[in-house]
Amino acid sequence: MHYDKKRKHTITTKNEVTYMEKRAVVSVVGKDQVGIIAKVTTIISDNDVNILDISQTILEGFFTMIMLIEIKDPSSLETLQKKFQPLEQELGLKINIQLEDVFQAMHRV
Amino acid sequence: MPIAFTEIQETIRMVEMEHLDIRTVTMGISLRDCADHDFEKVKQKVYEKITSYAKDLQSTANQVAKEYGVPIINKRIAISPAAELLGNATKEQAIELAETLDKAAQALEVDFIGGFSALVHKGISKGEQILLDALPEALSKTERVCSSISIATTRTGINMDAVAQMGQIIHQTAELTKDNNSIGCAKLVVFCNPVEDNPFMAGAFHGAGEGEAVLSVGVSGPGVVLNALKRYPDADLGEVSDVIKKTAFKITRAGEIIGRVVAERLNVPFGIMDLSLAPTNAQNDSVAEILEEIGLERVGTHGTIAALALMNDAVKKGGAMASSYVGGLSGAFIPVSEDNGMIRGIEDGALSLSKLEAMTCVCSVGLDMIALEGNASPETLSAIIADEAAIGMINKKTTAVRVIPVVGKEEGETVEFGGLLGRAPIIGVNPFSSEKLIKRGGRVPAPLQSLIN
Numbered sequence: 001m002h003y004d005k006k007r008k009h010t011i012t013t014k015n016e017v018t019y020m021e022k023r024a025v026v027s028v029v030g031k032d033q034v035g036i037i038a039k040v041t042t043i044i045s046d047n048d049v050n051i052l053d054i055s056q057t058i059l060e061g062f063f064t065m066i067m068l069i070e071i072k073d074p075s076s077l078e079t080l081q082k083k084f085q086p087l088e089q090e091l092g093l094k095i096n097i098q099l100e101d102v103f104q105a106m107h108r109v
Numbered sequence: 110m111p112i113a114f115t116e117i118q119e120t121i122r123m124v125e126m127e128h129l130d131i132r133t134v135t136m137g138i139s140l141r142d143c144a145d146h147d148f149e150k151v152k153q154k155v156y157e158k159i160t161s162y163a164k165d166l167q168s169t170a171n172q173v174a175k176e177y178g179v180p181i182i183n184k185r186i187a188i189s190p191a192a193e194l195l196g197n198a199t200k201e202q203a204i205e206l207a208e209t210l211d212k213a214a215q216a217l218e219v220d221f222i223g224g225f226s227a228l229v230h231k232g233i234s235k236g237e238q239i240l241l242d243a244l245p246e247a248l249s250k251t252e253r254v255c256s257s258i259s260i261a262t263t264r265t266g267i268n269m270d271a272v273a274q275m276g277q278i279i280h281q282t283a284e285l286t287k288d289n290n291s292i293g294c295a296k297l298v299v300f301c302n303p304v305e306d307n308p309f310m311a312g313a314f315h316g317a318g319e320g321e322a323v324l325s326v327g328v329s330g331p332g333v334v335l336n337a338l339k340r341y342p343d344a345d346l347g348e349v350s351d352v353i354k355k356t357a358f359k360i361t362r363a364g365e366i367i368g369r370v371v372a373e374r375l376n377v378p379f380g381i382m383d384l385s386l387a388p389t390n391a392q393n394d395s396v397a398e399i400l401e402e403i404g405l406e407r408v409g410t411h412g413t414i415a416a417l418a419l420m421n422d423a424v425k426k427g428g429a430m431a432s433s434y435v436g437g438l439s440g441a442f443i444p445v446s447e448d449n450g451m452i453r454g455i456e457d458g459a460l461s462l463s464k465l466e467a468m469t470c471v472c473s474v475g476l477d478m479i480a481l482e483g484n485a486s487p488e489t490l491s492a493i494i495a496d497e498a499a500i501g502m503i504n505k506k507t508t509a510v511r512v513i514p515v516v517g518k519e520e521g522e523t524v525e526f527g528g529l530l531g532r533a534p535i536i537g538v539n540p541f542s543s544e545k546l547i548k549r550g551g552r553v554p555a556p557l558q559s560l561i562n
Contacts, residue, residue, distance in 0.1 A: 025112075025117055027117060027118075027121055029121075055114050057114070059118075064118070066114055066117050066118075074176045077175070077176055078175060081175075094125075096121060096125075096178055097178065098120075098176070098177055098178030098179075099176050099177050099178075100112070101177070101366055102120065102177045102178065102179060102363055102366060102367070103112045103116060103117055103120055104112065105362040105363060105365065105366040106116075106120055106359045106362050106363050107112055107113075107116040107119075107120075107359070108112070
């Protein structure tokens with residue numbers, strides 16, 4: 001995962017912000033069980049979102065997956081978050097989506 | 110450099126488990142162009158300006174919070190000191206202005222609007238006197254309007270005539286809101302050396318040196334600092350400082366990026382980052398508990414000032430590295446009613462009013478959200494303000510007093526303010542009188558800036 005400075009959003013007109021290929025981090029935490037990756041990635045691909053990177057591990061008995069995805073419009077984050085809700089309930093998962101910039105700001109000088 | 114798995118987890122943990130949040134985004138709005146000889150027009154202009162400038166504040170902040178996954182708790186408005194608009198107004202009109210501000214805040218769904226303020230640290234102008242006269246009623250008739258009064262600065266000394274009035278005003282405000290635990294006083298701050306760009310309530314106002322509109326951000330995260338320290342139980346104090354610095358750095362960076370995005374979308378310049386550790390009543394979101402984690406059995410015991418000084422300085426160092434524009438009060442807040450650790454300190458007899466005063470010498474503000482016994486006299490309240498102002502004046506720092514003399518309550522009882530303002534044990538005041546000092550009036554001259562021992 002690396003940060004490309006050109007991929008920042010640009011202001012076009014007053015109050016209207018256009019986003020170009022922003023990246024977001026999807027994190028999935030929950031009890032390990034069969035089919036988590038399959039079900040999560042299905043929702044992502046059904047929404048026509050491209051996955052750039054996936055890493056996954058079991059931490060203290062908890063399944064933890066972090067994905068980097070590419071998004072064209074930040075409002076699609078909200079749509080995606082809503083689509084995840086039934087899955088979160090079904091499998092007892094916590095799924096978060098956040099723009100990648102916040103991690104860059106916090107962990108890189 | 111790629112972001113590591115553990116780093117992403119750390120951020121998520123900070124938000125999900127340790128209450129990392131943006132405490133407030135505050136839009137400062139200048140109201141100077143709202144002056145008019147017809148007071149009806151003044152009110153109309155004020156309402157229209159505030160509600161149009163801050164129209165999208167709520168929705169934009171909520172949207173950005175969602176996108177970045179870091180909650181923004183409060184959205185607030187700070188206006189130019191309202192006394193500037195009251196030149197020839199009457200007391201009734203000043204109260205109407207406060208009600209107008211309340212309505213604007215209601216319309217925008219912001220919980221507080223700050224700046225029903227006057228700067229009287231050297232003298233009191235006509236409009237400022239009107240504001241002071243109107244204050245008790247204005248605070249009792251409105252819900253969301255916050256007021257701050259500057260009564261001293263290092264460069265001018267302490268205006269003891271204003272201090273005397275403030276004791277009376279706090280006393281009257283408590284009386285007028287006695288059916289509601291004297292809550293009016295929680296919306297009133299008395300300042301020495303106030304800052305013009307503080308985004309935190311109740312002391313926020315849009316200072317004279319500020320522009321037309323500005324967006325400032327207050328981040329918080331006592332819980333994050335506490336949890337970071339818990340991972341280093343045996344570190345020496347240099348390392349403790351380092352842990353706090355690193356944590357404050359991360360918190361500030363998160364706040365700055367989110368603040369800048371909100372400002373950009375609202376088309377308003379970004380002002381400053383205020384990197385104060387502001388506690389809440391949530392579990393483990395306490396400044397007192399950080400001090401206890403550093404090594405005190407209870408906050409308020411011997412060593413409290415040393416631990417607080419270390420923490421406050423480390424927060425500033427970490428935050429100052431993280432943002433180009435650090436401002437506001439920046440440091441640690443020690444409000445009693447909003448901090449479960451402070452409440453426990455008082456209930457256990459470890460923390461007293463005198464110790465809290467001493468703590469204000471080394472932290473960012475002053476006596477904050479302290480419930481006093483209801484029969485504290487106006488002169489005693491004034492003398493408490495004078496003491497705090499003296500600490501601020503001599504030490505060239507901001508100090509403030511936000512005390513609530515709860516009518517009908519005595520030392521040892523507890524008062525429940527509810528919501529953000531929390532609950533507090535009632536503290537007794539010194540039974541000996543300070544009346545003569547306050548009655549003398551006049552000004553305490555500005556202090557010497559050299560010979561500083």
